[in-house]
Amino acid sequence: MKKFYTxxxxxxxxxxxxxQSGKEVFTxxxxxxxxxxxxxxxxxxxxxxxxxxxxxxxxxxxxIATRMGETLYLSHLSFKKQxxxxxxxxxxxxxxxxxxxLIVMQRKMNTLTEVTVTENAPQLAYENKxxxxxxxxxxxxxxxxxxxNGVGYALLxxxxxxxxxxxxxxxxxxxxxxxxAFGNLQLISGDSIYQVYCDGRxxxxxYGYSKETFRQKLKPVVATTDSLLVxxxxxxxxxxxxxxxxxxxxxxxxxxxxIGGATVEMARNWxxxxxxxxLMEAANLENNDDRxxxxxxxSRDYKVWExxxxxxxxxxxxxxxxxxLRSVYCPLFGIGNELYLFxxxxxxxxxxxxxxxxxxxxxxxxxxxxxxxxxxxLVSKNPWDKNLILDPVRKMMYAQFxxxxxxxxxxxxxxxxxxxxxxxxxxxxxxxxxxxIYDGEVYYLxxxxxxxxxxxxRSLYKMRIE
Numbered sequence: 001m002k003k004f005y006t007x008x009x010x011x012x013x014x015x016x017x018x019x020q021s022g023k024e025v026f027t028x029x030x031x032x033x034x035x036x037x038x039x040x041x042x043x044x045x046x047x048x049x050x051x052x053x054x055x056x057x058x059x060x061x062x063x064i065a066t067r068m069g070e071t072l073y074l075s076h077l078s079f080k081k082q083x084x085x086x087x088x089x090x091x092x093x094x095x096x097x098x099x100x101x102l103i104v105m106q107r108k109m110n111t112l113t114e115v116t117v118t119e120n121a122p123q124l125a126y127e128n129k130x131x132x133x134x135x136x137x138x139x140x141x142x143x144x145x146x147x148x149n150g151v152g153y154a155l156l157x158x159x160x161x162x163x164x165x166x167x168x169x170x171x172x173x174x175x176x177x178x179x180x181a182f183g184n185l186q187l188i189s190g191d192s193i194y195q196v197y198c199d200g201r202x203x204x205x206x207y208g209y210s211k212e213t214f215r216q217k218l219k220p221v222v223a224t225t226d227s228l229l230v231x232x233x234x235x236x237x238x239x240x241x242x243x244x245x246x247x248x249x250x251x252x253x254x255x256x257x258x259i260g261g262a263t264v265e266m267a268r269n270w271x272x273x274x275x276x277x278x279l280m281e282a283a284n285l286e287n288n289d290d291r292x293x294x295x296x297x298x299s300r301d302y303k304v305w306e307x308x309x310x311x312x313x314x315x316x317x318x319x320x321x322x323x324x325l326r327s328v329y330c331p332l333f334g335i336g337n338e339l340y341l342f343x344x345x346x347x348x349x350x351x352x353x354x355x356x357x358x359x360x361x362x363x364x365x366x367x368x369x370x371x372x373x374x375x376x377x378l379v380s381k382n383p384w385d386k387n388l389i390l391d392p393v394r395k396m397m398y399a400q401f402x403x404x405x406x407x408x409x410x411x412x413x414x415x416x417x418x419x420x421x422x423x424x425x426x427x428x429x430x431x432x433x434x435x436x437i438y439d440g441e442v443y444y445l446x447x448x449x450x451x452x453x454x455x456x457x458r459s460l461y462k463m464r465i466e
Contacts, residue, residue: 025065028091030101032060032074040105042431044406046073052404055431058386059327078433079105136445136460137177138438139185140393144196145460146174146187155187155205157198168203181221181229181334186214193218223334224248225354230256230332230339238327243341245356256356259330259343329386335395340415342388349418366399366413366420388413393439398424406430410442424465432461440465 032043039060045053048071054062066072066086074082082105084090092100134146134153142165145156153174157166173189177196180186185196187205193214194205222243223230229246243256333340341350342364349362367384387400389410398410399420407430412421424442426432432444442463 025067026099028064028066028086028099028101030054030056030062030064030103032056032062032103032105034079034105034107040076040079042402042433043074043076043079043105044431046075047071048073052406055402055404055406058329074103074105076105078107080108082106133445133458133460134175135177136434136443137179137185138436138443139179140183141198143443144177144185146170146177148172155196155203157203166198166201166203168205170205178219180218181224186218188214223332223339225334225337225339227355228339230334232332234327241328241330243332254356256339256352257341257343257350259328259341259345331388333388333390333397335390335397335415340397344386351415362418364418366411366418387435389435389437391437391440396437398437400435402431408432408435410435410437426463429461433458437465 030045032040034040039056039058041056041058041060043056043060043062045055045062045064047053053066053072054064056062064072068086068088070086072084072086074084082103084101084103086101090101092102094100132148132150134148136143136145138144141157142160143158145158147154147156153170153172155168155170155174156164159165170187171189173191174187175190176188178186178188178193187194187196188211192208192210195207197204197206220231220233221229222232227248229248231244231246233242233244234240235242239260241259243258244253245256246253328345330341330343330345332342337354338359339350339352339356341352343350344364344367347364347368349364351359351362353359383401383403385400385402385408389398389400390396391398395415397413397415399413401409401411403409408426410424410426412423413419414421426435426442426444429444429446432446435442435444437443442465444461445458446461447458
């Protein structure tokens with residue numbers, strides 16, 4: 001009888017295991033991007049019970065433990081909420097057995113809010129319930145916003161006390177601000193770029209030029225001193241970054257520093273494979289006496305230097321390559337009349353003087369620091385978000401950390417030795433967006449639960465750093 005019960009138990013377990021086959025938990029590396037192929041960071045992934053399962057990093061990638069047939073929900077401040085069902089047809093099988101997935105999210109028109117401030121606690125900064133703010137930028141002369149009210153869109157210039165200095169109607173095609181290395185504010189549309197200028201009373205959009213001109217001539221300039229312009233150039237799918245200094249007096253160029261990522265060799269191999277394919281196609285085309293087409297094809301497929309943004313904007317690009325090759329994060333800042341290069345691939349801070357001479361090199365460890373007390377808690381609970389934020393007035397640097405719960409912690413970095421100092425937690429709001437710091441105050445956007453005219457309402461908050 002005992003053997004009979006044992007056999008029944010084994011049969012039951014076997015049937016249970018068989019019933020659950022195909023439902024085993026596995027990890028999916030998910031790339032989330034918009035309709036142009038640009039990666040979307042800070043996309044929250046929830047399950048049907050509203051449990052937060054993952055958040056995309058700065059490369060738009062999230063690693064999600066899931067099962068076949070499960071439905072996941074993606075949420076982001078600027079994009080429509082989206083449900084995704086885990087099925088074989090949506091998964092990509094990699095050679096090493098891992099599974100990948102590409103998700104494209106659709107942008108939406110969001111709402112914002114305005115600015116009054118008290119110390120230590122975040123306060124609404126721009127209170128206008130009928131306005132949807134698209135983007136903002138804090139400048140030396142105040143706050144600039146692009147906002148809509150359901151009838152049209154406007155470019156607003158506000159004082160730091162939230163008084164409206166100037167207002168200019170603009171097309172809804174303007175969606176984003178960009179501050180160049182010279183401190184000028186640019187307003188970006190889908191096909192063109194304009195410099196924003198306020199004469200004290202009126203706003204003007206100057207020097208309209210194409211996005212291609214912007215990408216080739218202005219965006220590569222990442223920092224300046226009184227003697228140099230510094231260009232950032234990327235190649236091998238963003239795995240190698242060269243900073244080239246240009247003398248502002250005579251135009252002479254020299255290499256300031258060259259930084260390579262951990263997977264640069266893999267990227268070079270892929271690049272050479274593409275180059276070989278291009279040569280083979282070129283040879284075939286030359287045999288057919290179509291030399292013009294050959295030249296066109298080579299210029300298209302073999303680029304020694306990729307654009308400075310280092311982003312793949314074509315959805316036909318390999319999802320596998322984008323998952324395996326992350327663009328190197330090594331920002332360069334002009335602070336005072338010096339250059340500060342944060343070379344995270346080698347965990348070093350390079351400081352150059354105004355003519356590009358190396359003054360000192362310091363070890364960086366704040367992004368992986370496991371010291372005592374708050375610092376240990378910070379790293380274990382709030383992973384490094386690969387984002388540095390400069391307060392241009394006080395010349396202070398802050399590193400952004402973000403926990404799985406969406407709480408952001410800012411850590412002040414001592415520019416003299418690269419070591420972490422005090423910490424500031426933005427604990428009132430989860431997943432704050434577009435964090436900027438100006439003159440000791442933190443600005444950020446937060447998505448409110450309420451809606452205005454059917455639009456999700458974002459609010460601009462401001463909090464003093466003590």
